[in-house]
Amino acid sequence: MSGLFTPRNVMVAAVLVLLALMPVYCALTANTFLMSFFTRVLILGMAAISLNLIMGFGGMVSFGHAAYLGIGGYVFGILAKEGVTSGLIQWPAALLICGLFALAVGALSLRTRGVYFIMITLAFSQMAYYIAIALDRYGGDDGMAIQRRSQFGDLVNLNNRTFFYYLCFVLLLATVYLVWRLVNSRFGLVIQGARSNERRMRAIGFPTFRYKLVCFVIAGVICGLAGVLLANFSDFINPSAMNWIRSGDLIVMAVLGGMGTVLGPLIGAVAFLMLEEVLSRFTEFQGLILGPLLLAVALYARGGIDGILMGLRRG
Template sequence: MRELGRILGRELPALLLLGGLAAAPFIGFGEGYMLTLLARMMILAMAAVSLSFIVAGAGLVSLGHAATLGFGAYAVVILDDLQVVDALFVLPAAILAAAGFALVTGAVAIRTSGVNFIMITLAFGQMAFFTASSLSGYGGDDGYTLYARTEVNGARLLDDRLVFHFVCLGALVLTWLLCRMLLASRFGRVLRAVRGNPMRAQALGFSPYPYRLTAYVIAGALGGAAGFLFANATEFVAPAYISWQRSGELLFMVILGGLSGLHGALLGAIGFVLLEEWLSHQWEHWRIAFGVLLILAVLFLPGGLSGIPAQLGRMLRRG
């Protein structure tokens, strides 16, 4: 019972956030616009959790993670153009496309580390961006509008906003659970050992390369699933989904929430989207204020949003 209490205490922030998202449509956030915003929030949180898995778990700071969302989204686009619209085919294609991209690019990038790894992932992400921009058959820079959302066994379930809300929530929960289980497993312990001291891990018989590459591919696959949902949420896909700015936003969500656990990525994504939405309705040049607030958050919240309770506790003890 004591061990169960410790586990629940550790995961309580994530459980509260996920519970709040589940209850949101029934406590005043069930209108069309709010459900759209919540879906976007959960999809980006899904991508942020998958990125946090490799950043906090393996020490792989990627500036090209948005490319995996793009590959997932463009898989939806290509199949939509071919009139293949059943999720039974579209979702696996999106996941495999993103995982394949992560495997090919990761095989090269993971041979490096630190700044070199960041720059290589950025370069691969930009290559994906310019490739998408050159696809004139799928709208090029102007993007591509889906004929309709993906069907589920012939039924148009995803057209219902409330159903789509819970589909996104279910995908987010599964992403969090998978990453949480992997980090708690022997695989995750090896990843953390490799992140802390690669030479010592290698001396113990654990080669860092295959573990890091596997984690990178898993994160890419989850990003592809998020891309599938993103394409269906907006019913529109453009190269901007793959840009380095989107990758930077995802990385900032992870940092803003805090690197102490996967719940930080959840909190960071929710906080980022809410702040962006609120400021955009307050001021025409809201991006200036947005940037300033994000800088202040990094300077004065070293543990991220998830570290605020501990930071307040330390301040109270000093006072």
Template sequence: MRDLLRRIILWGGLALLCVLPPLADALGEGFYTVMVSRVLILALGAVSLNLILGYGGMVSFGHAAYLGIGAYVVGILSYHSGEWFGTESAFIAFPAAMLVSALFALVTGAISLRTSGVYFIMITLAFAQMVYFFFVSQQEYGGMDGMQMWARSAAGPLDLSDDASFYYLALVLLLAVLFLKYRLVHSRFGLVLRGIRENERRMKALGFATYRYKLVAFVLSGMVAGLAGAMMANLTEFVSPSLLHWTRSGELMVMVILGGMGSIAGPVLGAFAFLVLEDVLAEITQHWMIVLGPLLILIVLLARRGLYGLLTPEGRSK
């Protein structure tokens, strides 16, 4: 029964997402298209964090760095679009955002993965804060105030300035990443990664180079987060250091835990639940965070495997 409910919710939710833009326009509520686009993008960021947190057991408190780097790469390329040929194109800006984020993740991971526990958490946070203050100091790109993009990236025949087209791009990217993540975590690499999460010493004794596996997962996670940042910059047409702040890392972590760590669709459910709760409570009171905090604690206590765990029978493979 629970398995049937899970299928109905997941497939019904996907069907609703597919028809949301025309449905919102028909109801005269077009702003829902933009709002859900933001949810899909943050869900993409949460999915990237879940790869290392839920499957690798790596508690990174600096994941916002890759989100912000991806956004700033797109913003800077847009800023210089009149000087640098082709930088306004999404086919250049998006891969560049993913590449720079991956390179930073490689450097961060190469250092932080030599530690564990609270030391790992603090090093990832320290790297994120370094990037945050670096962009705060860049006055040419707006400093603390951020910078406005001239326009959304050009994507050939796809008009990203149209909210519906942008929404479907965000949805397709999220689904593609979920599919690739499913294939990855059910491959030999994913099995080793989960083994490392459970008992790294035993995996080393079996002959696996655990450091390399964790580093590859860390880089892949940063790359996907960079893509999410590139999409966020295009959605808002604005880039600021707030995307890099440690509180953003905390929000992504809450989405993963709330939705269900170590599950494919869990972070997506967590992103929707977190942002809907935030939006609803903000309409009721300006001190909505005081209400949201205990509510999230209650949800986590009652659903220890997250929202996705409520829909999945015990012992069932994710």
């Protein structure tokens, strides 16, 4: 059983238990701040996990992943404003549009490598950002408040904080499980092989482009779901959700937590958002602490926090 109770697994279990029990603690102490803070952690953790599917496992460093957060939110918000309040229409529509956007971005960007890939994904996300700014009817630069959260009939009420929290939690766990199955499947091995040595992959008979494109789309759709959740949660959409700085935050979460594992980015999201929150109480210059921290991870701990935990031996 020593394989099960490694420091890393204990830590992961602790984080999950903590996240699972958070609403109980918040209910007992009537602490609404913590509740909404951790709802955001869950949603952004989901986004970071989806980014890591293409970045950590597929070697596709997308610098425009926040675009899907924004697009998912905007599709939901626009439909809500136009009177379509059913989540059964809003959510699939948002995921579909995110998938199509990813298909377009991927079809172009995956023909390039390295810096060019990063630049094209960045360019597309900035395009989405400026389009959102130009949408005067939907708030333009200022964004737009959303009057009603998605409606799913009588049984489901997204206005209930605790319910919303657990919905995010369950969707996060589902994402973790899905991505974990995915990266270990035949499909996942092709993606990982292409990251490691694409030339060789082609030489042994894999047409790698189509696999990478499908992976890119899957990641976009998952992040789109996070976007719908985020917009529902904040009752607000706003172009800055897809600003390149947000994309950068997602990359930082994945790198900080560890790109080598499915759960790494979740740990990174928890750590990053907590650090940001705590530091903001002491200083306006959080970057002064976060920057060197990230530098240390890049220089000395390539596996991120999860990598450090995995390296620890018991006792």
